[in-house]
Structures are given as structure tokens and as C-alpha cells.
Ligand SMILES: CC(=O)SCCNC(=O)CCNC(=O)[C@H](O)C(C)(C)COP(=O)(O)OP(=O)(O)OC[C@H]1O[C@@H](n2cnc3c(N)ncnc32)[C@H](O)[C@@H]1OP(=O)(O)O
Ligand SMILES: O=CC(=O)O
């Protein structure tokens with residue numbers, strides 16, 4: 200039993216109290232007494248509204264479920280829409296307005312580029328993500344399926360020159376497209392030098408020329424006559440041609456080019472939410488400690504890779520000489536956001552006056568802002584925001600009242616921490632149906648601090664299924680991407696963002712590429728998100744960030760946004776199209792395949808979450824494609840199984856048999872992991888397996904179909920069990 204420390208009306212976990220005392224508060228300009236007194240007041244002032252908002256979610260859900268039960272047989276769309284208006288699910292129209300957010304960094308306002316997301320409690324990945332502002336194009340191409348393995352170009356343990364040549368050829372084609380020469384190709388260049396503030400390019404023909412658009416050459420490193428790097432800016436995004444005639448690759452290149460270094464993850468979201476498993480005070484401390492290290496710039500970690508021990512730390516800024524000889528720097532790191540949790544969950548790190556856990560979202564906002572104050576006060580080794588802002592992503596909000604509540608929370612935290620009004624900026628995840636439908640009203644509530652809207656289509660798909668659970672059996676999971684509601688939601692998000700003045704002021708973001716190993720497909724498909732008007736989109740890894748950066752060189756997002764800005768059609772009716780199957784007489788094979796796939800994803804993810812506390816995993820689907828799984832994808836798979844079970848598409852026995860059979864497969868897939876605990880040896884006592892059963896069999900009762908209440912409860916149970924076994 201935790202012996203909580205009583206401070207005012209609060210009870211605080213002793214480790215958490217100590218963390219705040221000795222790591223968070225020093226140099227913050229706040230005293231311990233004042234901090235806890237203000238926190239106490241904040242919690243107790245805001246708690247009733249937080250709870251009321253959650254109750255309203257439940258009431259609306261109940262009304263919607265009842266309506267479907269009563270009206271499914273004679274479904275009438277106009278009646279459905281009127282009903283949603285009547286109960287306040289569809290909010291009243293909002294007059295025109297534009298956002299007025301001030302003090303926003305250029306990575307958000309005027310650069311378009313990839314956004315990386317990373318579980319913040321994993322220091323090795325988190326530092327890597329912050330450093331993913333810059334990444335090697337040669338490595339990203341060579342190491343992934345972006346370059347095909349045909350014709351002797353396979354990836355091997357040692358360097359494959361045939362593959363290397365393909366990489367170089369791809370990269371030179373990128374140069375020809377992005378910084379075309381006045382004549383000829385970058386393939387034929389023998390020398391790049393700088394003379395009289397100009398880039399001089401010598402061709403194998405003996406001619407000396409330059410690039411067509413000389414304004415794209417913006418700097419270099421090394422000596423002008425033998426530069427080690429030449430810096431370009433295209434569509435607001437930089438890249439370097441790196442030259443080293445002594446390097447193994449540079450030696451083989453006529454111009455000595457050893458790599459193309461791409462500006463890649465302009466921004467990175469340090470995630471405290473869906474990619475993290477943090478269920479108690481100690482877990483939360485780990486999350487916050489890494490965030491503090493990032494804000495102070497002193498986070499380091501040492502790990503072994505192969506036979507090498509590596510110490511990873513944050514990169515320095517990059518230094519250049521301009522064409523006219525002035526020295527300047529570019530940021531060596533991504534602009535960092537932090538994603539707090541939503542309004543739903545509570546945390547045992549602090550208890551309120553009645554001894555109940557306080558809302559985790561309130562704790563996240565207070566603590567992540569407090570830790571970011573170190574950076575605002577200049578105590579860190581680096582500056583994150585040149586504009587003095589703290590960027591917080593707020594997920595899973597339902598409708599404008601919940602966004603207004605987040606705004607109130609941010610305002611109160613600013614006052615508590617002595618921060619200027621609107622220092623805390625908000626990124627609003629558009630990932631719940633009630634937010635998509637009322638997005639304009641949501642944005643208006645935060646119009647002075649909003650810096651992004653983002654279509655979190657994964658959570659959004661889960662909410663789509665849960666909200667309309669009673670409407671009928673859902674279409675198959677892979678069909679969702681093509682469904683009417685989803686496409687209307689994506690389009691509407693951009694429309695609303697542009698209509699409320701996001702262009703040049705804030706990000707209109709699009710969702711995650713959830714197949715981390717399929718980079719060739721990503722290269723083909725993810726440019727669509729820019730063409731649809733987004734100025735950023737999520738990638739799962741630094742490598743994906745480098746490759747996705749290529750899309751921003753191909754497409755000038757401001758030009759696209761100018762073309763789309765006039766479009767302002769109301770897509771409510773399309774967003775309201777429920778994705779139930781028109782014809783649900785799937786054959787037995789189809790049904791089993793859908794169940795197998797969902798079960799494998801659920802178990803493969805849950806077993807690592809529950810037994811090892813890993814919040815984001817790469818899990819193979821039944822076609823052996825590795826998928827990024829997090830709580831949002833789990834929400835989809837579990838709600839889908841729940842929905843089919845509820846509508847009799849499958850039976851309880853069939854679901855159980857499927858889960859047991861897939862557990863054996865997942866056990867086999869993890870056989871190489873020394874820390875793995877199999878499920879199939881004892882289904883009854885495997886907490887992970889039981890968690891998976893809960894997610895499916897109790898999925899209908901879960902608030903909004905969220906997975907975190909079950910995951911948290913079962914992880915705590917597993918931790919206690921493992922602890923007891925070691926004692
Ligand atoms: C719906 C939503 O909410 S989406 C947002 C939440 N999702 C995320 O945050 C996804 C983050 N991505 C990840 O966690 C990982 O990429 C995973 C779990 C999908 C795959 O991880 P792994 O199986 O370990 O990947 P893989 O073995 O291919 O690559 C590991 C290497 O890539 C790096 N890497 C992978 N993902 C990331 C990342 N997001 N940020 C930084 N580095 C990363 C690792 O540091 C490691 O390199 P290192 O050995 O030099 O440290
Ligand atoms: O948070 C992202 C999502 O897709 O959900």
C-alpha cells in the first residue's frame with residue numbers, strides 16, 4: 200500500500216512528491232508550498248466540470264444507442280440529424296471568425312514538413328526523434344523498401360554496391376527535380392564550389408554552370424573552394440549535398456557526394472498518451488523526467504547496439520556560411536510538442552480531498568507546463584521555442600464544451616505557474632465524432648492559442664464504431680479508409696482549418712502512416728495528404744520522416760491551400776453516414792479472416808502492454824505486414840470485434856476460439872524475446888489474455904470504446920502479480 204503524503208486537501212504519492220520537490224520545482228521560480236496550495240485549488244475547482252463533461256458523454260451515448268434501437272428498422276436520415284441537434288450532439292452553427300494565435304514558431308506558421316510522434320518514456324527513441332530534424336536520405340533509401348531489391352539490389356549484412364548505385368541514382372533524380380541545373384544532370388557533376396557568392400557546378404563536359412533558380416542556394420560548410428556541404432532551401436524546407444572525397448561513398452561519386460542530408464521532422468510530438476503505458480506514479484515520473492530532460496536539453500541515454508555502446512544526446516544546431524559570407528545557424532532539433540492525456544483517465548499519483556484519483560489530464564497539463572518553464576526561463580542547454588511558447592497536444596476531446604474546458608485548464612495553469620496568457624498553445628486532435636461535426640465551434644473556444652488541428656483518423660474510426668454500435672454491423676476494417684464518413688471528415692477538417700485562418704498561422708495536420716516498414720507504399724501514397732491541404736502529417740519513425748520530407752519538396756503546400764481556401768461546403772451530412780454494412784452476409788471465411796486479423800493485432804499489442812509496459816509496438820497482421828499498434832488502433836480492433844459479436848455476425852464461442860488460437864501464434868511470434876510471458880500456456884492466469892477478453896467482451900460498456908481503463912487496471916494487476924512472484 201502506498202503511504203500517501205498529505206498536503207492540504209491532497210494526498211500525494213511520496214515518490215511523486217519527491218520528484219516535484221527535487222527535480223521539477225528547483226529554478227522554476229515557484230515555492231513548494233505555493234505550488235501544492237495552487238494545485239489543490241485548481242484540482243478541486245475543476246474536478247466537478249471534468250466529471251460533468253464525462254457524464255455528458257455517457258448521457259449522449261445512451262440517447263444515441265436508444266435512438267438506434269428504436270429507429271433502426273425505419274431509419275430516416277433527416278430524423279436522425281434532427282435528433283442529434285435536439286440532444287446537443289450537433290451544436291448550433293458558429294459565425295465566421297479567424298484564429299488570432301500569436302507567438303508561434305516558424306516551423307508551425309511558415310514551414311511545411313513531417314511531424315514525428317514518439318513515446319516520451321523511451322529516452323533512446325525520444326532523443327532520436329528530437330534529432331530527426333535532420334536525416335540521411337541515402338540511409339533512408341538504402342535501409343528500406345523505398346528502393347526495390349530487384350536485380351541484385353537486395354539488403355545484405357555488408358554493403359551492396361548495386362543497391363548503393365540505385366540509392367545514388369534516386370537521390371540525384373531528386374536533385375534534378377528540386378534544384379535543376381541550367382543544363383544537364385546532377386549525375387554528371389564533377390565539382391560543386393562557391394565563388395563570388397554563387398554556386399558553381401562543373402560538369403563532366405568541362406562546362407561550368409549553376410542551378411536554374413540560384414535563390415535556392417542558401418549556404419555552405421567548409422571552405423568555399425572545397426565545401427563539405429552545400430545548403431539549399433526548396434518550398435521552405437532545407438537539405439544539404441554533403442561532400443567528402445575520402446568517404447567510402449564519396450570516393451565513388453564523381454563530385455565526391457557522400458550523402459544528401461534532409462531537413463525532415465520539423466516538429467516532433469513527445470507522447471504521454473496513446474503510445475505510452477503509464478499506469479501509476481512511478482510510470483508518470485519516468486514520463487515527466489524525460490520531458491524535463493528534453494526541456495533542459497540534458498537528456499542522455501546509453502545503450503548497446505550490436506556490439507557497440509552508444510551514448511545518445513540532443514544534437515547541436517547546424518552552422519553555415521551564407522553565400523555572401525555571413526555565419527548563421529539552423530536548428531539541429533525538431534520543434535517539440537508534448538501530447539498530454541485527454542479528460543477521461545485518472546491517476547493514482549495524486550488523490551483528491553475524498554481520496555479519489557485526480558484527472559490525469561489535469562496533472563499532465565500542470566506538470567508538463569511546469570517542466571517546460573525551465574526552457575522558457577532559459578535554463579536549458581537549447582531553446583525549443585524561439586517565440587517562448589509551450590506546445591501541448593490535447594487528444595480525445597468531444598465537442599466544444601470539452602475544448603472550452605481545456606482552455607480553462609490552460610488558463611488556470613498559466614496563472615498558477617506565472618506564465619503570460621496564451622503561452623500554452625494547444626493542438627486539437629480532431630479524433631472524436633462530436634469534435635469533427637462541431638470543429639468550427641471547437642476551434643473558436645481556443646482561437647487565441649490554437650496551433651493545430653489534426654485528423655487522428657485511428658481514434659476517430661474507433662469512435663465512429665462505438666457511437667453507432669447499435670446501428671448495425673460495421674463494414675470490414677480495411678474498408679473504413681474508403682468510407683464516405685472518413686473522407687468527408689478529412690476534407691471537412693481542412694475546409695474548417697482554412698476557413699478559420701490556419702494558413703500561415705497554424706498546422707492543418709493529417710494522420711499516422713501506420714505501416715512503418717512499407718516505405719515504398721508511403722512514398723507513393725502519403726503525398727496525397729499534402730495535396731488534400733495538410734501542411735504536416737504524422738510519421739512513425741525518423742526514417743519515415745526523411746522519406747516523407749521528399750513530398751514537401753514536390754508539393755508547395757501554401758499553393759495547394761490557396762486553391763482550396765475558397766472551398767467551404769458543409770459536409771455534415773456525409774460525415775454522418777454511418778459505416779454499417781449494406782449487406783452483411785459475409786461468407787464464413789471472410790468473417791473468420793476479419794476476426795483472426797483483429798484478434799492477432801489485439802493480442803500482439805496487449806501482451807507487451809500488460810506484461811512489459813510497452814505502449815507502442817510493431818505487430819504483424821495476418822498477412823504478415825508489420826503494423827504500428829497503439830491504444831487507438833487497439834480501440835478499432837476491439838470495437839470491431841465487439842460490434843460483430845453484438846450483431847450476431849459471430850458467436851462468443853467463435854471469438855473465444857479465435858483469441859485462443861491467435862494467442863498461440865502471438866506466443867510463437869515473440870519466442871525470441873527473453874522477457875516474453877506466453878499466454879497460451881495458461882489462458883486463465885494470463886493477465887494479458889484476460890485483458891484482451893475484456894476489451895472484446897466488455898467493449899460495449901467501455902466509455903467511448905476507449906481501451907485505457909481496461910489496460911490500466913490489468914497492467915496494475917500484472918505489475919502486482921510480478922512483484923509478488925519476485926518477493
Ligand atoms: C494513433 C496515434 O496516436 S499514432 C501516435 C503514436 N504512435 C507513435 O508514437 C509511433 C512511434 N513509433 C514507434 O514507437 C516505433 O516506430 C514502433 C513501435 C512503431 C516500431 O519500433 P521498432 O520495432 O523498435 O522499430 P525498428 O526496429 O524498425 O526501429 C528502431 C529504430 O528506429 C528508431 N525509431 C523508431 N521509431 C522511432 C520514433 N518514433 N522516434 C525516434 N526513433 C524511432 C529507434 O530509435 C531505433 O533506432 P536506434 O536503434 O538507433 O535507437
Ligand atoms: O492520435 C491519432 C489517432 O489517429 O488516433
Ligand SMILES: [Mg+2]
Pocket residue numbers: 473594628630655657658659831
Ligand atoms: Mg488518437
